[in-house]
Amino acid sequence: MNIIQVNDTEEMSSIAAEKMIDCLKEKPHAVFGLATGSTPEGTYRTFIEQVHERKLDITKLTTINLDEYVGLAPSHPMSYHAYMKQHFFTPLGLEPSQTNLPRGDAPDPEEEAQRYEALIQQVGGIDFQLLGIGENGHIAFNEPGTPFQSRTQVVRLTANTREVNSRFFDKKEDVPTHALTMGLATIMEARSIVLLANGERKREAITRCIEGEINEEAPASILRNHAHVTVIADKEALRDISEEKIQKV
Numbered sequence: 001m002n003i004i005q006v007n008d009t010e011e012m013s014s015i016a017a018e019k020m021i022d023c024l025k026e027k028p029h030a031v032f033g034l035a036t037g038s039t040p041e042g043t044y045r046t047f048i049e050q051v052h053e054r055k056l057d058i059t060k061l062t063t064i065n066l067d068e069y070v071g072l073a074p075s076h077p078m079s080y081h082a083y084m085k086q087h088f089f090t091p092l093g094l095e096p097s098q099t100n101l102p103r104g105d106a107p108d109p110e111e112e113a114q115r116y117e118a119l120i121q122q123v124g125g126i127d128f129q130l131l132g133i134g135e136n137g138h139i140a141f142n143e144p145g146t147p148f149q150s151r152t153q154v155v156r157l158t159a160n161t162r163e164v165n166s167r168f169f170d171k172k173e174d175v176p177t178h179a180l181t182m183g184l185a186t187i188m189e190a191r192s193i194v195l196l197a198n199g200e201r202k203r204e205a206i207t208r209c210i211e212g213e214i215n216e217e218a219p220a221s222i223l224r225n226h227a228h229v230t231v232i233a234d235k236e237a238l239r240d241i242s243e244e245k246i247q248k249v
Ligand SMILES: O=P(O)(O)OC[C@H]1O[C@](O)(CO)[C@@H](O)[C@@H]1O
Pocket: 035, 036, 037, 038, 039, 040, 131, 132, 133, 134, 135, 139, 140, 141, 161, 165
């Protein structure tokens, strides 16, 4: 695990965006695994600016998102479809056929999970996976206790995750109780992974991810079993990590 300490969110975003660009330049038909949440917003902005500035070809790119709330149609403003459209797909200029998210409004969510897992295999797997981390250590919506061998599935969200994510909704009760999420084993098949974290509120989750025991109570700790993971995080998130493990920019 390569751990890069950055000075601020802007630096985190530009390093992450540069890694996405490296992947795209090396493989124009790359498959990007993408995350939502507040953490990757700057990375998306910087990547898009750079793609336009350097006139990079994105017409062969495919994107596969990690998760979606069960019950929210793509048109729902709090859906991850809407988030991706606003922060990435539209400003980058991707065609709808290039982008993929689980359908939160699928009539049979379990069947949708299977379709989505099969789709990831059909596109040949993920070349570059971007991840955020939940305050409780979740990656995608794989909450503490999720089996390491899990694949794309329907999950119940913890009270903590619903509380944390209620900041995006009008009322706490509006936060869906379930989500469709790529599983931990699915994520681990990505060829390279970049995990982003900033701020004190991610400190405990990052400490457990990097220095705690590798176990299912700390879902992000599984990443230590992957050969190509880079954590890009700020001082606040890395406060408890031993100096010798950290690379500073
Ligand atoms: O980036 P944020 O908003 O702190 O969210 C962290 C993580 O939580 C989620 O938003 C899900 O709760 C993930 O998609 C994200 O990686």
